[in-house]
Amino acid sequence: MALWFEEEQGGQARKFRVERTIYQAVSPFQRIDIVETSALGRMLLLDGLVMCSEGDEFIYHEMMAHVPLFSHPKGRSVLIIGGGDGGTAREVLRHPSVERCTLVEIDGMVVDACKAHFHQTACAFEDPRLTLYVQDGIAFVAQSEERFDLILVDSTDPQGLAAPLFGDEFYRHIFRLLTDDGMVVAQAESAYFQPDQQRAVLARMNSLFPRNYLYQYFNLSYPGNMWGFALGSKGPCPLLDFREVDLNASGMEFRYYSAAIHRASFALPAFQARNVAGLVTRFA
Amino acid sequence: MALWFEEEQGGQARKFRVERTIYQAVSPFQRIDIVETSALGRMLLLDGLVMCSEGDEFIYHEMMAHVPLFSHPKGRSVLIIGGGDGGTAREVLRHPSVERCTLVEIDGMVVDACKAHFHQTACAFEDPRLTLYVQDGIAFVAQSEERFDLILVDSTDPQGLAAPLFGDEFYRHIFRLLTDDGMVVAQAESAYFQPDQQRAVLARMNSLFPRNYLYQYFNLSYPGNMWGFALGSKGPCPLLDFREVDLNASGMEFRYYSAAIHRASFALPAFQARNVAGLVTRFA
Numbered sequence: 001m002a003l004w005f006e007e008e009q010g011g012q013a014r015k016f017r018v019e020r021t022i023y024q025a026v027s028p029f030q031r032i033d034i035v036e037t038s039a040l041g042r043m044l045l046l047d048g049l050v051m052c053s054e055g056d057e058f059i060y061h062e063m064m065a066h067v068p069l070f071s072h073p074k075g076r077s078v079l080i081i082g083g084g085d086g087g088t089a090r091e092v093l094r095h096p097s098v099e100r101c102t103l104v105e106i107d108g109m110v111v112d113a114c115k116a117h118f119h120q121t122a123c124a125f126e127d128p129r130l131t132l133y134v135q136d137g138i139a140f141v142a143q144s145e146e147r148f149d150l151i152l153v154d155s156t157d158p159q160g161l162a163a164p165l166f167g168d169e170f171y172r173h174i175f176r177l178l179t180d181d182g183m184v185v186a187q188a189e190s191a192y193f194q195p196d197q198q199r200a201v202l203a204r205m206n207s208l209f210p211r212n213y214l215y216q217y218f219n220l221s222y223p224g225n226m227w228g229f230a231l232g233s234k235g236p237c238p239l240l241d242f243r244e245v246d247l248n249a250s251g252m253e254f255r256y257y258s259a260a261i262h263r264a265s266f267a268l269p270a271f272q273a274r275n276v277a278g279l280v281t282r283f284a
Numbered sequence: 285m286a287l288w289f290e291e292e293q294g295g296q297a298r299k300f301r302v303e304r305t306i307y308q309a310v311s312p313f314q315r316i317d318i319v320e321t322s323a324l325g326r327m328l329l330l331d332g333l334v335m336c337s338e339g340d341e342f343i344y345h346e347m348m349a350h351v352p353l354f355s356h357p358k359g360r361s362v363l364i365i366g367g368g369d370g371g372t373a374r375e376v377l378r379h380p381s382v383e384r385c386t387l388v389e390i391d392g393m394v395v396d397a398c399k400a401h402f403h404q405t406a407c408a409f410e411d412p413r414l415t416l417y418v419q420d421g422i423a424f425v426a427q428s429e430e431r432f433d434l435i436l437v438d439s440t441d442p443q444g445l446a447a448p449l450f451g452d453e454f455y456r457h458i459f460r461l462l463t464d465d466g467m468v469v470a471q472a473e474s475a476y477f478q479p480d481q482q483r484a485v486l487a488r489m490n491s492l493f494p495r496n497y498l499y500q501y502f503n504l505s506y507p508g509n510m511w512g513f514a515l516g517s518k519g520p521c522p523l524l525d526f527r528e529v530d531l532n533a534s535g536m537e538f539r540y541y542s543a544a545i546h547r548a549s550f551a552l553p554a555f556q557a558r559n560v561a562g563l564v565t566r567f568a
Contacts, residue, residue, distance in 0.1 A: 006299065011322030013299040015290060038295030039477075056476070059553070192340070192504055193323075218502065218510040218553075220476055225509050226502040256553040264551030267544035269343070269502075270537075 005035060007050055007223055010193065014050070014223040016040065022117050027109035029161055034117045040221055044085055044118055046110070046156060054120050056220040057087050060187075061121070062257040063217045063265065064229060065091035068150050068183045069098075070247050070262065071238040075149045076100070079177065081137035081165065083154030084110035087121035089130055092152070094252060101130045102148070106161065108134035138164045141173035149179050153186035158197055166197075168204060171232075175208045181235035184209075190224025191216065191272040198228055198272075202279040205232035211281045213238055214272075215265040217256070226269075239266060239283050289319060291334055291507055293477065298334070298507040300324065306401045311393035313445055318401045324505055328369055328402055330394070330440060338404050340504040341371050344471075345405070346541040347501045347549065348513060349375035352434050352467045353382075354531050354546065355522040359433045360384070363461065365421035365449060367438030368394035371405035373414055376436070378536060385414045386432070390445065392418035422448045425457035433463050437470035442481055450481075452488060455516075459492045465519035472498065474508025475556040482512055482556075486563040489516035495565045497522055498556075499549040501540070510553075523550060523567050 006015040016037040023034040033045040041054030052060060065088055069075045077100045078092050084105035092101050105111055111132065114122035124130060133140060137155075151174050158166040165186075174184050184205070189197045198214070205212045209232035219227035231238060244259045266283070268276070290299040300321040307318040317329040325338030336344060349372055353359050361384045362376050368389035376385050387408075389395055395416065398406035408414060417424060421439075435458050442450040449470075458468050468489070473481045482498070489496045493516035503511035515522060528543045550567070552560070 004297075006297075008299075011301040012324070013288075013290075015292075015297040015299050017295040040296070192502075218476075220509055225504055254554045256555065258551070258554045258557065260551035261553055264548035267542070267548030269540040269545055270542045271539045273542065 005045070007048065009223040012223055014221065016043065023113050025109060025113065027107050029107045032110055032113050034113060042118060043221065044114065047160070049156065050221045051156070052085055052087055052121065053221045057085075057121060058255040059217055060219065060227075061087035061091045062254055063215070064088050064152055064154060064185055064187070066254070066257045067215060067229070067238060067262055067265065068152070068185050068231065069095050070243050071236050071241055072149055072183055073181060073236065073241070073243075077146070077148045078102070079148040079151045080104070081141070081151065081153045081155065082162070083152070085114045085118055085121040086111070086124035088152055088154045089124035089127075090121055093124060093127045093129060099129060101127070102133065102146070103130060104133045104135055104137045104140045106134070106136050138170055141170060141177060144177055146177065147179050148177055149182055151178060151182070151184045153184065155187060157189065166201060166204070171204050171208055178234055183231060183233040183236060185229050185231050188214065188228040188230040190222070191226050191228055191269065191275070193224045195272075195275045198230075199276060199279060201230045202276055205230055206279050209233055211235070211237060212279060213266060214268060214276055214280050216268075217265060237281075237283065239263060289329070291332065293507040296507055298505065300327065307397050309393060309397065311391050313391045316394055316397055318397060326402055327505065328398065331444070333440065334505045335440070336369055336371055336405065337505045338402075341369075341405060342539040343501055344503065344511075345371035345375045346538055347499070348372050348436055348438060348469055348471070350538070350541045351499060351513070351522060351546055351549065352436070352469050352515065353379050354527050355520050355525055356433055356467055357465060357520065357525070357527075361430070361432045362386070363432040363435045364388070365425070365435065365437045365439065366446070367436070369398045369402055369405040370395070370408035372436055372438045373408035373411075374405055377408060377411045377413060382413060385411070386417065386430070387414060388417045388419055388421045388424045390418070390420050422454055425454060425461060428461055430461065431463050432461055433466055435462060435466070435468045437468065439471060441473065450485060450488070455488050455492055462518060467515060467517040467520060468493075469513050469515050472512040472514040474506070475500065475510050475512055475553065475559070477508045479556075479559045482514075483560060483563060485514045486560055489514055490563050493517060495519070495521060496563060497550060498552060498560055498564050500552070501549060521565075521567065523547060
């Protein structure tokens with residue numbers, strides 16, 4: 001018997017053969033599945049949507065963490081909203097400059113499931129510099145008085161549970177919590193299939209941050225495929241302030257990220273450049 | 285009733301909802317389908333594999349044509365092997381420098397089907413500079429004594445009908461038919477899912493051409509998603525000899541391609557750079 005799982009999105013889908021089910025549960029917030037796929041190894045699904053896979057999670061997590069961390073002059077404190085699988089934290093914590101990484105995940109069962117069955121990313125929770133809050137990210141940013149150099153919004157799509165993470169009030173608090181040269185990075189959907197959502201994320205950042213950018217990467221497990229990150233900055237420019245010298249001196253080895261990829265990821269296809277014209281800052 | 289079509293590849297698949305079937309036939313070479321999908325418009329399939337869609341064909345065809353044409357000093361004569369849908373020829377023929385474009389497609393029924401039902405790409409066949417040969421590309425290159433500035437190998441995957449288009453003898457003829465500063469571009473599969481095939485294409489070019497490169501783009505309709513083109517050159521370097529000034533002066537409008545995308549497409553993710561190390565020429 002061949003079992004398949006699929007994620008549909010507007011008349012198209014991404015489909016994976018499932019060797020076995022590792023974990024299934026319904027939390028107070030969502031349905032959680034971890035399955036073993038033949039194409040991309042273990043895969044974490046929330047409410048039936050792919051979050052990450054063993055095979056390609058390195059791409060998303062490296063790009064979310066290292067692009068801002070090698071653009072900011074010295075990222076000491078990092079806040080991650082969401083990201084309960086631990087993958088983004090794992091990459092953040094590879095930087096010796098990071099003294100403290102705070103991860104706020106609304107669903108403690110996601111963290112526990114990954115600690116038990118997705119060690120490749122959940123290994124991050126063993127780092128003593130990581131503090132986990134099992135709490136609503138919206139409430140956390142509204143109440144916190146701490147300051148962060150970087151905030152990474154590692155959320156699901158802008159519907160249901162994660163919808164407020166794409167809202168105005170959330171971003172006003174993000175801005176308030178960031179240090180004077182702070183930066184925020186948020187997952188920003190697919191340039192081709194969700195152009196309006198990509199505009200909306202950038203427009204929201206634009207109303208607050210002096211500099212706003214979009215960069216992207218190949219996502220092998222999402223139906224949208226051409227996937228973007230929005231970056232809002234109070235100061236540093238991810239190209240002009242890119243610390244390539246430090247990257248080369250770091251001795252860090254990556255699977256996707258590199259100096260060339262860092263720069264190339266900000267090159268937007270013509271249709272996308274037109275879609276976000278006026279919302280992204282020119283490099284000059 | 286909802287009809288879906290899917291293309292599977294090693295435990296993963298890309299799937300599209302089909303509104304209606306436009307054309308179905310079995311030629312002496314393959315099964316040909318043109319269907320209307322809700323996500324990406326009309327789609328051409330050969331033996332059940334997606335060749336191109338109205339929605340995203342611009343990406344593949346712009347990248348196959350404009351990267352070499354804006355790298356070569358003056359592409360006057362272009363040979364396309366395969367590409368019976370006409371999309372690559374359409375983009376090639378946008379360059380006023382192109383005096384003659386020869387298209388060799390083994391399956392005349394593909395051309396006829398596209399002329400009847402896929403005008404978006406088949407419009408190329410109306411250009412008087414285009415000469416169509418309905419003939420095996422292998423036989424054509426073995427017999428031809430013509431010289432071409434650019435040869436574009438717009439083929440299906442390296443199995444069945446197209447397998448010889450990935451072979452040594454074919455490439456020896458390609459080399460012979462190219463002018464002294466000639467270049468060849470061939471579709472080179474997915475960096476992540478077919479790393480061995482990508483190495484093989486490059487190794488073949490490497491045994492003949494002094495300069496060899498890999499560049500890539502987002503493919504929204506292939507399961508492999510992160511898709512590559514291999515470029516072999518007798519002389520011009522696609523970065524150092526990139527005619528950006530001419531591109532900017534051309535007034536040509538693109539949907540995917542741009543100067544920034546031209547350069548960025550040669551940035552290879554770390555795992556891919558390691559896979560093809562020694563087979564691609566350094567930019568220096």
